[in-house]
Each structure stands twice: as structure tokens, then as C-alpha cells.
Amino acid sequence: MAGDELSYLSIGSLGTGFLESSLERGLAGPISFIGADAGSVDGGPNALAGVGPAWPDASYVRDLSLLMRGARRVGVPLLVGSCATSGRDWGVDQHAEFARRIAREHRLAKFTMARIYSEIPADLVIERLRAGRVHPIDPAPPYDADAVRRSRRIVAVMGAEPFQAALDQGADVVLAGRATDTAIFAAIPLARGFDPGLAWHAGKIAECGSASAEPRRRLDVLHVTIGVDSFVVQPLADDLRCTPFSVAAHQLHEVADPFTLVEPGWITDMTAARYEAASPNAVRVSGSVATRSTYTVKLEAVESAGFQQMFMLGVRDPTILADVDSWIGGIQADIATRCEELLGAGALEQCQTHVRVYGRDGVMGAREPIPRFEGHEAFLVVDVTAPDRAICETAASVIWYAFMHAKSPGWRGGTTVAWPFPRSTFDMGEVFRFNVHHAMEVDDPLETFRIELEEVG
Amino acid sequence: MATTGTLRDAVVSVRSKNAGPFTVTFDLFFPDAATFAEVCRRRVLTPDVVAGLYGLRADEVRIFEFEPALAIKVSVPRLVPGGAPGDTDVAGGQQFVPLLDIAL
Numbered sequence: 001m002a003g004d005e006l007s008y009l010s011i012g013s014l015g016t017g018f019l020e021s022s023l024e025r026g027l028a029g030p031i032s033f034i035g036a037d038a039g040s041v042d043g044g045p046n047a048l049a050g051v052g053p054a055w056p057d058a059s060y061v062r063d064l065s066l067l068m069r070g071a072r073r074v075g076v077p078l079l080v081g082s083c084a085t086s087g088r089d090w091g092v093d094q095h096a097e098f099a100r101r102i103a104r105e106h107r108l109a110k111f112t113m114a115r116i117y118s119e120i121p122a123d124l125v126i127e128r129l130r131a132g133r134v135h136p137i138d139p140a141p142p143y144d145a146d147a148v149r150r151s152r153r154i155v156a157v158m159g160a161e162p163f164q165a166a167l168d169q170g171a172d173v174v175l176a177g178r179a180t181d182t183a184i185f186a187a188i189p190l191a192r193g194f195d196p197g198l199a200w201h202a203g204k205i206a207e208c209g210s211a212s213a214e215p216r217r218r219l220d221v222l223h224v225t226i227g228v229d230s231f232v233v234q235p236l237a238d239d240l241r242c243t244p245f246s247v248a249a250h251q252l253h254e255v256a257d258p259f260t261l262v263e264p265g266w267i268t269d270m271t272a273a274r275y276e277a278a279s280p281n282a283v284r285v286s287g288s289v290a291t292r293s294t295y296t297v298k299l300e301a302v303e304s305a306g307f308q309q310m311f312m313l314g315v316r317d318p319t320i321l322a323d324v325d326s327w328i329g330g331i332q333a334d335i336a337t338r339c340e341e342l343l344g345a346g347a348l349e350q351c352q353t354h355v356r357v358y359g360r361d362g363v364m365g366a367r368e369p370i371p372r373f374e375g376h377e378a379f380l381v382v383d384v385t386a387p388d389r390a391i392c393e394t395a396a397s398v399i400w401y402a403f404m405h406a407k408s409p410g411w412r413g414g415t416t417v418a419w420p421f422p423r424s425t426f427d428m429g430e431v432f433r434f435n436v437h438h439a440m441e442v443d444d445p446l447e448t449f450r451i452e453l454e455e456v457g
Numbered sequence: 458m459a460t461t462g463t464l465r466d467a468v469v470s471v472r473s474k475n476a477g478p479f480t481v482t483f484d485l486f487f488p489d490a491a492t493f494a495e496v497c498r499r500r501v502l503t504p505d506v507v508a509g510l511y512g513l514r515a516d517e518v519r520i521f522e523f524e525p526a527l528a529i530k531v532s533v534p535r536l537v538p539g540g541a542p543g544d545t546d547v548a549g550g551q552q553f554v555p556l557l558d559i560a561l
Contacts, residue, residue, distance in 0.1 A: 045540050139480060245527070248525035249484070254475065255482065256519060257532070273525065275525050366512065369510065
């Protein structure tokens with residue numbers, strides 16, 4: 001059984017920064033570990049597809065360097081989850097290389113670093129699909145063996161156990177692939193016997209650091225203390241404070257259901273949770289109850305959606321703005337004719353073209369409740385997507401040219417629309433979509449994860 | 458509280474964000490317990506009302522009254538997965554606005 005209390009620090013989001021003074025304040029007290037989430041799917045599918053992480057190297061290195069030096073100085077583990085935004089294997093390796101460089105540059109004493117990889121092979125998912133052991137998480141896209149095979153990359157999202165296993169094997173620094181935000185922070189409290197309802201609920205509140213404090217200006221370090229029947233959260237910057245309202249509000253953050261936290265092997269019911277002021281800037285939370293469930297790992301995967309070109313144009317001509325749709329419709333025949341000349345019959349049909357009319361429904365698309373155009377100018381963003389890169393480039397060029405010289409209805413000879421940069425189309429490269437929102441049963445919590453240990457320093 | 462008008466007159470804060478790549482979630486915060494209780498009592502936000510605004514079926518809309526933050530959460534499916542071709546709002550940050558016009 002644990003001691004009566006365990007404290008830890010959460011820095012918010014690796015790569016977005018925190019105050020060095022807040023970290024130092026946290027390191028001055030007794031803590032058991034530092035946790036940092038580095039992941040998000042909010043930026044779309046590109047990071048998992050391999051286009052690149054959310055932040056430049058310098059952003060990660062700055063945060064990781066401060067955290068590694070601080071954690072090694074006071075002798076506590078540093079746990080990083082979802083390295084390089086997506087948690088793909090490349091991101092774990094990238095962060096591991098940063099860590100080795102930091103250890104060399106700052107002459108850190110020898111320590112053990114664990115890398116936990118979370119990419120999984122398509123064959124495993126297909127086998128589980130056939131066994132009826134892959135379950136949709138509503139709302140979920142259709143998912144079958146073909147969808148699995150189309151995936152460019154699949155990661156399983158780890159729970160607490162891979163972190164615990166790495167620590168049991170002696171890791172001082174853990175760089176993990178895709179992990180639930182909460183598992184980073186629940187792993188050690190669970191292993192030390194703290195109440196699972198408190199461990200998971202505290203992890204949920206801590207996941208984004210001071211996002212559970214106010215004002216919500218930036219992310220900074222949050223201090224968490226778990227006790228026997230409650231936990232207390234407190235920001236470490238002087239200008240931030242946790243209030244019962246700000247902490248409860250974070251319960252709503254990026255979740256569809258604010259009362260039920262589903263984690264690998266656990267379901268936490270937060271319906272009875274209470275949030276009370278513990279001091280002018282700290283909040284005590286109690287009352288959540290966690291129960292064991294069938295052990296599943298959520299899957300995240302992306303597939304190619306083809307290649308894309310994009311262009312932008314501005315319209316000020318009132319005779320075009322009077323009926324934008326007719327103006328756009330007027331160039332369809334020219335586009336079809338020219339595409340057939342250049343690419344042959346059927347090529348244009350392979351292209352998917354989206355015309356977003358900013359000033360009307362560019363932001364909400366089909367969900368825009370005000371379908372009419374308002375204002376004296378419009379901005380159009382047009383994208384063309386096709387399975388074949390060459391067809392996409394040629395068709396986009398044709399469509400761009402047709403827009404440039406589309407005849408305006410009000411003037412003899414027409415006008416030319418405004419394009420804001422001295423190039424025609426912008427190459428968006430290969431584009432992707434998430435293609436799964438399912439949970440997969442595993443035989444063991446470690447089955448889909450690989451742990452590699454190394455000595456660093 | 459504002460007892461006439463629309464939700465725009467009753468809320469103090471609104472958040473709109475993805476909850477994973479397939480769901481967008483809206484959090485409407487009310488200024489005090491009385492306003493929150495009254496909006497809940499009147500059933501201002503229902504799956505039918507939200508479904509009508511977003512072109513969805515009522516059973517695709519989830520609504521939660523969250524008293525600790527004096528907030529009502531509304532979760533709906535995204536039009537396309539976050540960041541897929543055709544998406545207009547990758548993080549789902551601007552999709553809440555139609556809710557503001559719901560009558561009290």
C-alpha cells in the first residue's frame with residue numbers, strides 16, 4: 001500500500017512551453033514524477049501519416065531539456081507520452097535522439113531511458129476483426145480488412161501498464177508512443193496503490209497542465225497531490241489559479257461525455273465528483289469511482305486520400321458577388337473541355353474539387369445556417385484532390401486558369417479576379433484521413449507495445 | 458437571467474473543439490446556478506433542436522447537463538473526419554455559432 005500522499009507535476013503539452021520558474025517551484029517540493037503529454041489528433045491526420053510533428057525541433061528540445069535536467073537533479077522519473085504529436089515510432093526515435101543530445105550537452109549522470117513503441121501491424125488488426133474483437137466507438141466509420149490494409153500507419157493507444165512495465169525495468173526517463181493523455185499521470189499512482197478513481201480523474205484534470213486553471217492564457221506547470229480520499233490540483237505560476245469552476249470546466253475539455261472516462265482496462269464514473277476550494281488557488285476533487293473493464297486499446301490510423309493542390313482568389317466585383325454560384329457554374333464546361341484535351345476522358349471525374357466561399361459558408365460548409373452571401377468582397381479557397389499526382393496538378397492548373405478568367409456577368413469582356421500571391425496553385429502534397437475509431441481487445445496490456453531500454457549519459 | 462431572447466443572451470462563455478477526429482463538442486457556460494437551472498428546466502437544448510440546426514438525426518446528438526461547471530455540453534458527429542479533404546475547420550473551433558440563436 002502507498003504512503004498517504006503522492007505528488008507530481010504536469011507541464012501541459014511538450015513543445016508549447018512552460019515557465020522555468022514554475023518548474024523550479026514544483027521541483028522544490030517533494031514529488032514522485034514529472035509527466036508530459038506530447039500528443040494530439042486535433043491537427044488532423046498528417047502527423048500520424050508522416051508529414052511531421054506539430055512543433056519544430058527547438059520547441060521540443062527546450063522543454064525536454066528543462067524537464068530531463070530537473071527530473072535527473074531531484075531523482076524522479078520523467079514520463080512523456082505520444083512523442084512528436086502522433087506517437088508513431090519515428091516520433092519516439094526523434095525524441096530519444098533529442099534526449100541523448102541533451103544528456104551529452106549537459107553531461108547528465110548515467111540514467112536508463114525507455115522507448116515504448118506503439119505502431120502495430122495490419123495483420124494483427126485483421127485477425128482481431130475476424131475474431132469479433134474490434135469494437136466501434138460511436139461515431140465510427142465503417143471498418144473492415146480492406147480499410148486496415150489501406151492504412152498508411154496504425155497505432156494502438158496505450159494505457160498505464162506499458163509505463164509501469166518500463167519503470168519496473170528501471171527506466172528513469174520514459175519516451176512513449178501513442179498513449180492516452182491520462183495514462184501518463186495515472187500509471188505511478190495506480191502502481192503505488194492509490195484509489196483508481198482518484199488516479200484516473202486526477203490524470204484527466206492534469207493532462208493539459210494549467211489548462212484547468214484560469215485565466216487560460218497559456219499552458220504551464222500544474223502540481224497534483226493524490227491522497228487517500230481526494231486529490232488537490234494547483235498551478236505553479238503566480239498569475240494562475242485553480243477554482244472549482246475552472247477545474248470542473250476542464251472535465252469538459254475534448255471529451256464527448258464529461259461523466260465517463262474510458263481508459264484501457266478501466267471505466268471511471270465521475271458523476272459524483274465534488275470540486276471544492278482547498279485554498280485561494282488550489283482545488284480538492286473527490287468522489288469519482290473507477291471499475292475494471294474488458295481490456296481494449298483504442299486504434300488510430302490514417303489512409304491516403306490522394307494528392308492535393310490548392311489555390312486562393314479574391315473577388316471584389318459586385319456583379320460576380322451578386323450571384324457567386326452562377327459565376328462558378330459558368331466555368332464548368334471550359335474546365336471539362338480543357339481537362340479532356342490535356343488528360344483524356346474521365347480524368348476530371350477522378351478529381352474531387354471543393355470551392356469554399358469565405359464570406360458565405362467557408363467556415364461551416366453544409367452546416368452554415370445563413371446560406372446567402374453578405375459583404376462587399378469574398379475570398380475563395382479551392383482545393384483539388386485526386387488519386388494521381390500528375391492528374392491533380394494538371395486539373396488544378398486548368399481549374400485555376402478558368403477561375404482567373406471566368407467572365408463576370410456585369411461587364412462586357414469581364415474582369416480578372418485577384419490572386420494574392422505570385423504563384424498559381426499550391427502543392428499540398430499527399431493528403432490523408434483518419435479511418436478508424438474503434439477499440440481492440442488485447443490478450444495482455446503489453447501485447448501491442450514494445451519496450452526498449454538503453455543507458456544514456 | 459435573461460428570460461427572453463436566445464442562448465446568446467444567456468451564456469457567458471462558449472467552447473467548441475474536437476473530441477477526437479470524429480466528434481465536435483460544444484460547451485456552453487452559464488453565469489450562475491439560477492440561469493443554468495432555468496435553461497435546463499426549460500429544456501432549451503434538446504437533441505431534436507440541435508439535430509435540426511446541424512442537419513443530423515436526433516439520436517446522433519448527445520447532450521449533458523454538467524452542474525459543477527454550470528455548463529451544458531453538446532456533442533455531434535463531424536461532417537468529415539478532422540483534417541480530411543473537404544474539412545473546413547480542422548480543430549472544430551468555429552462550429553458552435555448556430556446554437557447561439559436557439560430561443561430561450
